[in-house]
Amino acid sequence: MRNPAVWVVVPAFNEAATLPFVLGRIRLNGCRAVCVDDGSSDATAAVARSSGCDLVIHPFNLGQGAAIQTGIEYALDRGADYVCTLDADGQHDPDDLPRLLHALAAHNADFALGSRFLGTAVDMPAGRRALLSAATRFTRLTTGLPVTDTHNGIRAMTRRGAARIALRQNRMAHASEMLMLIRRSGLPMVEVPVTVTYTAYSLNKGQSSSSALRVLAELAAGLLRS
Amino acid sequence: MIAQLVLTLLLGGMLAYAFVAARRTRLLGAAIALASLAGIFFVWSPQSANDLAHDVGIGRGADLVLYLWVVLSMLVALNLHLRLKTQAELTTRLARALALRDSRKEDDEPDRGELSS
Numbered sequence A: 001m002r003n004p005a006v007w008v009v010v011p012a013f014n015e016a017a018t019l020p021f022v023l024g025r026i027r028l029n030g031c032r033a034v035c036v037d038d039g040s041s042d043a044t045a046a047v048a049r050s051s052g053c054d055l056v057i058h059p060f061n062l063g064q065g066a067a068i069q070t071g072i073e074y075a076l077d078r079g080a081d082y083v084c085t086l087d088a089d090g091q092h093d094p095d096d097l098p099r100l101l102h103a104l105a106a107h108n109a110d111f112a113l114g115s116r117f118l119g120t121a122v123d124m125p126a127g128r129r130a131l132l133s134a135a136t137r138f139t140r141l142t143t144g145l146p147v148t149d150t151h152n153g154i155r156a157m158t159r160r161g162a163a164r165i166a167l168r169q170n171r172m173a174h175a176s177e178m179l180m181l182i183r184r185s186g187l188p189m190v191e192v193p194v195t196v197t198y199t200a201y202s203l204n205k206g207q208s209s210s211s212a213l214r215v216l217a218e219l220a221a222g223l224l225r226s
Numbered sequence B: 001m002i003a004q005l006v007l008t009l010l011l012g013g014m015l016a017y018a019f020v021a022a023r024r025t026r027l028l029g030a031a032i033a034l035a036s037l038a039g040i041f042f043v044w045s046p047q048s049a050n051d052l053a054h055d056v057g058i059g060r061g062a063d064l065v066l067y068l069w070v071v072l073s074m075l076v077a078l079n080l081h082l083r084l085k086t087q088a089e090l091t092t093r094l095a096r097a098l099a100l101r102d103s104r105k106e107d108d109e110p111d112r113g114e115l116s117s
Helices: A019-028 A044-050 A064-077 A094-106 A126-143 A159-163 A174-185 A200-205 A211-225 B002-024 B026-044 B046-055 B061-108 B112-116
Strands: A006-012 A032-037 A054-057 A082-085 A111-122 A155-158 A189-197
Touching: A006 A019, A006 A064, A006 A094, A019 A032, A019 A044, A019 A094, A032 A044, A032 A064, A044 A054, A054 A064, A054 B061, A064 A082, A064 A159, A064 A174, A064 B061, A082 A094, A082 A159, A094 A111, A094 A155, A094 A189, A111 A126, A126 A174, A155 A159, B002 B026, B002 B061, B026 B046, B026 B061, B046 B061
Parallel strands: A006 A032, A006 A082, A032 A054, A111 A189
Antiparallel strands: A082 A155, A111 A155
Protein backbone atom coordinates (compact mmCIF):
# COMPACT_ATOMS: atom_id res chain seq x y z
CA MET A 1 0.00 0.00 0.00
CA ARG A 2 1.40 3.41 -0.93
CA ASN A 3 2.03 6.08 1.65
CA PRO A 4 -0.67 8.74 1.64
CA ALA A 5 0.39 11.93 -0.14
CA VAL A 6 0.48 14.78 2.37
CA TRP A 7 0.78 18.26 0.93
CA VAL A 8 1.37 21.36 2.99
CA VAL A 9 0.23 24.69 1.57
CA VAL A 10 2.45 27.58 2.60
CA PRO A 11 1.12 30.98 1.53
CA ALA A 12 3.97 33.48 1.46
CA PHE A 13 4.19 37.21 0.94
CA ASN A 14 7.70 38.61 1.39
CA GLU A 15 8.76 35.75 3.65
CA ALA A 16 12.24 35.02 2.30
CA ALA A 17 13.70 35.36 5.80
CA THR A 18 11.66 32.60 7.45
CA LEU A 19 10.80 30.29 4.51
CA PRO A 20 13.94 28.11 4.54
CA PHE A 21 13.34 27.09 8.15
CA VAL A 22 9.62 26.45 7.64
CA LEU A 23 10.02 24.50 4.39
CA GLY A 24 12.96 22.51 5.79
CA ARG A 25 10.93 21.41 8.80
CA ILE A 26 7.98 20.45 6.62
CA ARG A 27 10.25 18.21 4.59
CA LEU A 28 11.71 16.67 7.75
CA ASN A 29 8.16 15.68 8.69
CA GLY A 30 7.83 13.74 5.47
CA CYS A 31 5.38 16.10 3.78
CA ARG A 32 5.47 17.75 0.39
CA ALA A 33 5.15 21.52 0.38
CA VAL A 34 3.70 23.91 -2.13
CA CYS A 35 4.66 27.50 -1.52
CA VAL A 36 2.26 30.03 -3.00
CA ASP A 37 4.19 33.23 -3.55
CA ASP A 38 1.54 35.90 -3.31
CA GLY A 39 3.21 38.59 -5.41
CA SER A 40 6.26 39.04 -3.20
CA SER A 41 8.79 41.73 -3.99
CA ASP A 42 11.63 40.02 -2.10
CA ALA A 43 13.41 36.71 -2.81
CA THR A 44 10.52 34.52 -1.61
CA ALA A 45 10.15 32.70 -4.95
CA ALA A 46 13.90 32.10 -5.31
CA VAL A 47 14.17 30.81 -1.74
CA ALA A 48 11.19 28.49 -2.21
CA ARG A 49 12.58 27.20 -5.49
CA SER A 50 16.02 26.51 -4.01
CA SER A 51 14.44 24.64 -1.11
CA GLY A 52 13.05 22.14 -3.59
CA CYS A 53 9.38 22.65 -2.80
CA ASP A 54 6.73 23.17 -5.44
CA LEU A 55 6.05 26.79 -6.23
CA VAL A 56 3.03 28.63 -7.55
CA ILE A 57 3.41 32.35 -8.16
CA HIS A 58 0.49 34.75 -8.11
CA PRO A 59 1.02 37.46 -10.74
CA PHE A 60 0.23 40.07 -8.08
CA ASN A 61 -0.70 40.21 -4.42
CA LEU A 62 -4.16 38.78 -3.81
CA GLY A 63 -4.11 38.03 -0.10
CA GLN A 64 -3.53 35.07 2.19
CA GLY A 65 -6.98 33.57 1.67
CA ALA A 66 -6.51 33.58 -2.10
CA ALA A 67 -3.05 32.03 -1.73
CA ILE A 68 -4.38 29.23 0.48
CA GLN A 69 -7.16 28.45 -2.00
CA THR A 70 -4.63 28.36 -4.84
CA GLY A 71 -2.45 25.99 -2.82
CA ILE A 72 -5.37 23.71 -1.99
CA GLU A 73 -6.38 23.48 -5.65
CA TYR A 74 -2.76 22.79 -6.61
CA ALA A 75 -2.41 20.03 -4.03
CA LEU A 76 -5.70 18.39 -5.01
CA ASP A 77 -4.64 18.54 -8.65
CA ARG A 78 -1.44 16.68 -7.66
CA GLY A 79 -3.39 13.89 -6.03
CA ALA A 80 -3.05 14.93 -2.39
CA ASP A 81 -4.67 12.56 0.10
CA TYR A 82 -4.28 15.13 2.86
CA VAL A 83 -3.84 18.89 2.63
CA CYS A 84 -2.39 20.95 5.47
CA THR A 85 -1.86 24.68 5.74
CA LEU A 86 0.50 26.72 7.87
CA ASP A 87 1.87 30.24 7.90
CA ALA A 88 5.23 31.07 6.39
CA ASP A 89 6.27 33.49 9.11
CA GLY A 90 7.50 30.74 11.43
CA GLN A 91 4.88 31.15 14.15
CA HIS A 92 3.54 27.65 13.55
CA ASP A 93 5.57 24.58 14.38
CA PRO A 94 5.68 22.13 11.44
CA ASP A 95 6.36 19.38 14.01
CA ASP A 96 2.65 19.71 14.91
CA LEU A 97 1.67 18.42 11.45
CA PRO A 98 1.95 14.69 12.30
CA ARG A 99 -0.29 15.27 15.33
CA LEU A 100 -2.92 16.98 13.16
CA LEU A 101 -2.78 14.15 10.62
CA HIS A 102 -2.97 11.53 13.34
CA ALA A 103 -6.06 13.28 14.77
CA LEU A 104 -7.81 13.01 11.39
CA ALA A 105 -7.41 9.25 11.43
CA ALA A 106 -7.99 8.77 15.15
CA HIS A 107 -11.24 10.73 15.16
CA ASN A 108 -12.32 9.79 11.65
CA ALA A 109 -12.51 13.51 10.96
CA ASP A 110 -12.11 15.48 7.74
CA PHE A 111 -10.73 18.62 9.36
CA ALA A 112 -8.16 18.92 12.14
CA LEU A 113 -7.80 22.50 13.35
CA GLY A 114 -4.87 23.66 15.43
CA SER A 115 -5.75 25.35 18.71
CA ARG A 116 -3.20 27.44 20.56
CA PHE A 117 -5.55 27.67 23.51
CA LEU A 118 -5.60 23.88 23.92
CA GLY A 119 -1.86 23.87 23.31
CA THR A 120 0.73 26.58 23.89
CA ALA A 121 0.93 30.20 22.84
CA VAL A 122 4.48 31.39 23.42
CA ASP A 123 4.95 35.13 24.08
CA MET A 124 1.42 35.98 23.04
CA PRO A 125 0.66 39.64 23.84
CA ALA A 126 -2.25 40.18 26.23
CA GLY A 127 -4.10 42.35 23.69
CA ARG A 128 -3.90 39.60 21.08
CA ARG A 129 -5.18 37.03 23.57
CA ALA A 130 -8.20 39.20 24.41
CA LEU A 131 -8.93 39.88 20.75
CA LEU A 132 -8.72 36.20 19.83
CA SER A 133 -10.97 35.23 22.73
CA ALA A 134 -13.61 37.69 21.50
CA ALA A 135 -13.17 36.46 17.92
CA THR A 136 -13.54 32.85 19.07
CA ARG A 137 -16.79 33.65 20.87
CA PHE A 138 -18.04 35.43 17.75
CA THR A 139 -17.07 32.43 15.60
CA ARG A 140 -18.88 30.02 17.91
CA LEU A 141 -22.00 32.16 17.66
CA THR A 142 -21.92 32.59 13.89
CA THR A 143 -20.79 29.10 12.87
CA GLY A 144 -22.10 26.97 15.72
CA LEU A 145 -18.77 25.14 15.79
CA PRO A 146 -17.47 24.44 19.30
CA VAL A 147 -14.00 25.81 18.56
CA THR A 148 -11.55 27.06 21.17
CA ASP A 149 -9.45 29.04 18.70
CA THR A 150 -9.98 30.96 15.51
CA HIS A 151 -7.75 32.58 12.92
CA ASN A 152 -5.15 29.90 13.51
CA GLY A 153 -3.59 29.02 10.16
CA ILE A 154 -2.31 25.54 11.01
CA ARG A 155 -4.79 22.87 10.01
CA ALA A 156 -5.05 19.56 8.19
CA MET A 157 -7.84 18.15 6.06
CA THR A 158 -8.62 15.04 4.12
CA ARG A 159 -8.94 15.18 0.37
CA ARG A 160 -12.71 15.01 0.79
CA GLY A 161 -12.63 17.94 3.20
CA ALA A 162 -10.27 20.03 1.08
CA ALA A 163 -12.53 19.58 -1.93
CA ARG A 164 -15.32 21.29 0.03
CA ILE A 165 -13.22 24.39 0.65
CA ALA A 166 -13.73 27.20 -1.85
CA LEU A 167 -12.53 30.39 -0.21
CA ARG A 168 -13.89 33.62 -1.61
CA GLN A 169 -12.44 35.86 1.05
CA ASN A 170 -9.03 36.82 -0.29
CA ARG A 171 -7.70 38.45 2.81
CA MET A 172 -7.81 37.85 6.54
CA ALA A 173 -11.52 37.06 6.72
CA HIS A 174 -10.71 33.73 5.02
CA ALA A 175 -10.05 32.12 8.41
CA SER A 176 -13.62 32.78 9.55
CA GLU A 177 -14.94 31.81 6.13
CA MET A 178 -13.03 28.53 6.36
CA LEU A 179 -14.88 27.68 9.59
CA MET A 180 -18.21 28.59 7.98
CA LEU A 181 -17.41 26.31 5.04
CA ILE A 182 -16.44 23.49 7.41
CA ARG A 183 -19.73 23.95 9.21
CA ARG A 184 -21.65 24.01 5.94
CA SER A 185 -19.90 20.86 4.69
CA GLY A 186 -21.30 18.90 7.62
CA LEU A 187 -18.05 16.92 7.74
CA PRO A 188 -16.55 16.06 11.13
CA MET A 189 -13.83 18.26 12.59
CA VAL A 190 -11.55 17.98 15.56
CA GLU A 191 -9.32 20.45 17.36
CA VAL A 192 -5.73 19.60 18.14
CA PRO A 193 -3.38 21.33 20.61
CA VAL A 194 -0.59 23.13 18.76
CA THR A 195 2.20 25.54 19.61
CA VAL A 196 2.13 29.08 18.24
CA THR A 197 5.20 31.19 18.87
CA TYR A 198 4.95 34.95 18.65
CA THR A 199 8.07 36.81 17.62
CA ALA A 200 8.63 40.45 16.78
CA TYR A 201 8.75 39.35 13.14
CA SER A 202 5.47 37.42 13.19
CA LEU A 203 3.69 40.16 15.14
CA ASN A 204 4.86 42.72 12.63
CA LYS A 205 3.70 40.57 9.71
CA GLY A 206 0.47 39.37 11.28
CA GLN A 207 -2.89 40.99 11.79
CA SER A 208 -3.18 44.17 13.81
CA SER A 209 -5.91 44.54 16.41
CA SER A 210 -7.75 47.02 14.18
CA SER A 211 -7.98 44.45 11.41
CA ALA A 212 -10.71 42.70 13.42
CA LEU A 213 -13.14 45.39 12.28
CA ARG A 214 -12.04 44.94 8.67
CA VAL A 215 -12.59 41.20 8.96
CA LEU A 216 -16.12 41.81 10.25
CA ALA A 217 -16.84 44.22 7.38
CA GLU A 218 -15.49 41.74 4.81
CA LEU A 219 -17.59 38.93 6.26
CA ALA A 220 -20.72 41.14 6.19
CA ALA A 221 -20.03 42.09 2.56
CA GLY A 222 -19.49 38.41 1.75
CA LEU A 223 -22.85 37.50 3.26
CA LEU A 224 -24.58 40.22 1.21
CA ARG A 225 -22.96 38.93 -1.97
CA SER A 226 -23.94 35.31 -1.40
CA MET B 1 -44.02 71.91 -9.43
CA ILE B 2 -40.74 71.98 -11.40
CA ALA B 3 -38.79 70.78 -8.35
CA GLN B 4 -41.29 67.98 -7.80
CA LEU B 5 -40.94 66.86 -11.43
CA VAL B 6 -37.14 66.95 -11.31
CA LEU B 7 -37.07 65.00 -8.03
CA THR B 8 -39.55 62.47 -9.37
CA LEU B 9 -37.39 62.03 -12.44
CA LEU B 10 -34.29 61.48 -10.31
CA LEU B 11 -36.04 59.08 -7.96
CA GLY B 12 -37.57 57.28 -10.94
CA GLY B 13 -34.03 56.79 -12.26
CA MET B 14 -33.06 55.43 -8.87
CA LEU B 15 -36.01 53.03 -9.02
CA ALA B 16 -34.80 51.75 -12.38
CA TYR B 17 -31.33 51.34 -10.86
CA ALA B 18 -32.91 49.32 -8.04
CA PHE B 19 -34.06 46.70 -10.55
CA VAL B 20 -30.54 46.44 -11.95
CA ALA B 21 -29.09 46.20 -8.42
CA ALA B 22 -31.63 43.51 -7.49
CA ARG B 23 -30.20 41.20 -10.13
CA ARG B 24 -26.92 41.22 -8.16
CA THR B 25 -28.17 41.58 -4.59
CA ARG B 26 -31.90 41.14 -4.11
CA LEU B 27 -31.95 42.61 -0.60
CA LEU B 28 -30.10 45.74 -1.62
CA GLY B 29 -32.26 46.18 -4.72
CA ALA B 30 -35.39 45.93 -2.60
CA ALA B 31 -34.05 48.51 -0.13
CA ILE B 32 -33.22 50.98 -2.90
CA ALA B 33 -36.62 50.44 -4.53
CA LEU B 34 -38.41 50.96 -1.24
CA ALA B 35 -36.48 54.14 -0.45
CA SER B 36 -37.10 55.48 -3.99
CA LEU B 37 -40.84 54.83 -3.80
CA ALA B 38 -41.02 56.45 -0.37
CA GLY B 39 -39.13 59.44 -1.78
CA ILE B 40 -41.56 59.84 -4.70
CA PHE B 41 -44.50 59.58 -2.32
CA PHE B 42 -43.11 62.30 -0.04
CA VAL B 43 -42.26 64.60 -2.94
CA TRP B 44 -45.91 64.57 -4.04
CA SER B 45 -47.35 64.47 -0.56
CA PRO B 46 -45.26 66.86 1.52
CA GLN B 47 -47.84 66.94 4.31
CA SER B 48 -47.42 63.18 4.77
CA ALA B 49 -43.69 63.76 5.02
CA ASN B 50 -44.31 66.40 7.66
CA ASP B 51 -46.67 64.16 9.60
CA LEU B 52 -44.32 61.18 9.48
CA ALA B 53 -41.35 63.40 10.36
CA HIS B 54 -43.16 64.61 13.46
CA ASP B 55 -44.10 61.03 14.36
CA VAL B 56 -40.47 59.87 14.29
CA GLY B 57 -39.11 62.98 16.00
CA ILE B 58 -37.73 64.89 13.00
CA GLY B 59 -38.64 68.57 12.79
CA ARG B 60 -39.61 68.96 9.15
CA GLY B 61 -40.69 66.73 6.29
CA ALA B 62 -37.94 68.23 4.14
CA ASP B 63 -35.36 66.94 6.61
CA LEU B 64 -36.91 63.48 6.47
CA VAL B 65 -36.62 63.45 2.68
CA LEU B 66 -33.03 64.66 2.97
CA TYR B 67 -32.18 61.82 5.37
CA LEU B 68 -33.89 59.41 3.04
CA TRP B 69 -31.69 60.70 0.21
CA VAL B 70 -28.57 60.19 2.31
CA VAL B 71 -29.61 56.61 3.10
CA LEU B 72 -30.30 56.00 -0.58
CA SER B 73 -26.85 57.33 -1.54
CA MET B 74 -25.24 55.04 1.04
CA LEU B 75 -27.09 52.03 -0.34
CA VAL B 76 -25.92 52.87 -3.84
CA ALA B 77 -22.35 53.20 -2.54
CA LEU B 78 -22.69 49.80 -0.84
CA ASN B 79 -23.92 48.29 -4.07
CA LEU B 80 -20.92 49.71 -5.93
CA HIS B 81 -18.66 48.29 -3.25
CA LEU B 82 -20.21 44.85 -3.69
CA ARG B 83 -19.82 45.15 -7.43
CA LEU B 84 -16.13 45.94 -6.97
CA LYS B 85 -15.84 42.89 -4.72
CA THR B 86 -17.36 40.74 -7.43
CA GLN B 87 -14.89 42.13 -9.95
CA ALA B 88 -12.05 41.40 -7.52
CA GLU B 89 -13.30 37.82 -7.20
CA LEU B 90 -13.23 37.38 -10.96
CA THR B 91 -9.73 38.86 -11.09
CA THR B 92 -8.65 36.43 -8.38
CA ARG B 93 -9.99 33.47 -10.34
CA LEU B 94 -8.17 34.63 -13.45
CA ALA B 95 -4.91 35.23 -11.58
CA ARG B 96 -5.20 31.81 -9.91
CA ALA B 97 -5.84 30.06 -13.22
CA LEU B 98 -2.79 31.76 -14.71
CA ALA B 99 -0.62 30.88 -11.71
CA LEU B 100 -1.68 27.23 -11.77
CA ARG B 101 -1.26 27.01 -15.54
CA ASP B 102 2.25 28.48 -15.30
CA SER B 103 3.20 26.00 -12.58
CA ARG B 104 2.04 23.12 -14.79
CA LYS B 105 4.00 24.54 -17.71
CA GLU B 106 7.12 24.67 -15.54
CA ASP B 107 6.64 20.98 -14.70
CA ASP B 108 6.28 20.04 -18.35
CA GLU B 109 9.43 21.88 -19.43
CA PRO B 110 12.61 19.75 -19.50
CA ASP B 111 15.29 20.80 -17.02
CA ARG B 112 17.23 23.61 -18.70
CA GLY B 113 20.41 22.71 -16.82
CA GLU B 114 20.42 19.19 -18.26
CA LEU B 115 19.86 20.46 -21.78
CA SER B 116 22.75 22.87 -21.68
CA SER B 117 25.24 20.40 -20.20
